[in-house]
Amino acid sequence: MSNQRRFQAPKGTRDFLPEDMAIRRHIETAWRETSTRHGFEEIEGPTFEHLGLYTVKSGEGIVSELFSFRREGGRDDYALRPEFTPTLARMVAARGPGLPRPVKWFAVPTHYRAERPQRGRLREFVQWNVDMLGLDSPTADAEVLATGISALEALGLDPSMVTVRISHRDAVALGLESLGVSSESMTSAFELLDRRDKMPPEVFAEKASALGLDDDGLSDFDRLARTRRSIRGDLADLASESGVAAEAFAPLEGLRDALVDAGLADWCEWDLGIVRGLAYYTGSVFEVHESGGRERAIAGGGRYDGLVELMGGPPTSAVGFGMGDVVLGLVLEDRGLLEEVRPAPPRVFVLSAGEDADRPAHRLLAELRRAGIHARRSYKTTRNVGKLLGEASRAGATRAVILGSELGEGRVQLKDLVSGEQELVPLDEVVRMISGSESANG
RNA sequence: GCGGCUGUAGCUCAGGGGUAGAGCACCUGGUUGUGGUCCAGGAUGUCGCGGGUUCGAAUCCCGUCAGUCGCCCCA
DSSP states (O other): OOSSOOOOOOTTOOOOOHHHHHHHHHHHHHHHHHHHHTTOEEOOOOSEEEHHHHHHHHOGGGGGGSOEEEOTTOOOEEEEOSOSHHHHHHHHHHHGGGSOSSEEEEEOOEEEOOOOOBTTBOSEEEEEEEEEESOOSHHHHHHHHHHHHHHHHHTTOOTTTEEEEEEEHHHHHHHHHHTTOOGGGHHHHHHHHHHGGGSOHHHHHHHHHHTTOOHHHHHHHHHHHTOEEETTSOHHHHHHHHTSOGGGGHHHHHHHHHHHHTTOTTTEEEETTOOOSOTTOOSEEEEEEETTSOSOOSEEEEEOTTHHHHTTSOOOOEEEEEEEHHHHHHHHHHTTTTTTOOSOOOSEEEEESSGGGHHHHHHHHHHHHHTTOOEEEOOOOOOOHHHHHHHHHHTTOSEEEEESGGGGGTEEEEEETTTOOEEEEEGGGHHHHHHHSOOSOO
């Protein structure tokens, strides 16, 4: 290590040692199993795309946030994918007309963003994407949300720990309109709504008045932005709390019914301050947050009915979300839900208690593995059976097979490492006994 | 791009002008067959890097790099 150059992982990337990888697989397994159970099929796309795929949607300003490159001598600009939705929209635009509707796809891709890393945000991360296209109904929104929530539940979270905050751009637009915001100013109003907590009150007031809001309008705007309410409640209550005319919330009715019918009411609440920066959202928008508000959003998504068309496909309704592994991992860690997650332990540990037993031990090991059993041995040279059993225990094995002098009569010790009991059994029977036993492990 | 904090053994850290320590982890042994304990022993660092001050710097000063947290941004 002295006269060689030492490399470290690039900024914002992670090395996954076995313990880390076990956690990553734990999360990804929950994502995949939940997706499949809800009828979504897995897809994958290229890790890098033409740069234009991202600038067409987000403008040139996005480039500074991307890892983009041009091949030496090449003419095309590429970028490592910062998100999956453009790839998805491209795939659907290309193949969409021939696909049975609705399209229900999910992916678990890695993504890359050239940002300054901080808690909950890295330069390389995994993000679960769940999307449903071609069904213009709130039941699609609810089904997508049900899938996300179900995965959180599978990972041990419950409604006391996380909340899905939901809004709807149409409802908020109608509400803002009733406060006097013109349709030309609507985009700016959304932007102001999104960023209201990031500016001093004077600046907020100034920008609000630029939208045509007087003092009353400003206070109503603020009230709307802070409105949070159970989705079980009457929408009329939402109207009275936000100060906006009840008619504005008509777009929420179908969504509310679908969420309640899907059994998601305990997890969800209306939060009219949720906007999401992305310009392509057209209807429902939502974010999943840790209840204590200590971490960044665990997931975010919404309806984006115009994007497939933007990619050259037919007009296609769409709704989906992304859930990253970084914040989710932090939340699970905070809640102590990862303590039991570790690399798979072996079902059995084979050790020889004497030189004469080495070859029979190796033969047994091979036989166990051929039978599909996760079996390990020690590579130490010691004959100290105590040390070897210690190694078996540390590896997490619940049983050990000890081959020794009893081999002369064709028998070995089969030891239960949990109870400490052991019995002499015929060598020929070991594989059958272990494969036939009920074991939660490996 | 800006700011706070932190860089000493594989990990967590202590120390602090006279050329380095602890715990954990790791390895070996405890002689020929029973456990995460115990005992004994062992390896490991250019104290992030560069420069300056000094007889002497891990220690003080300057710079730089890296990590981390936050701001900006956040698909």
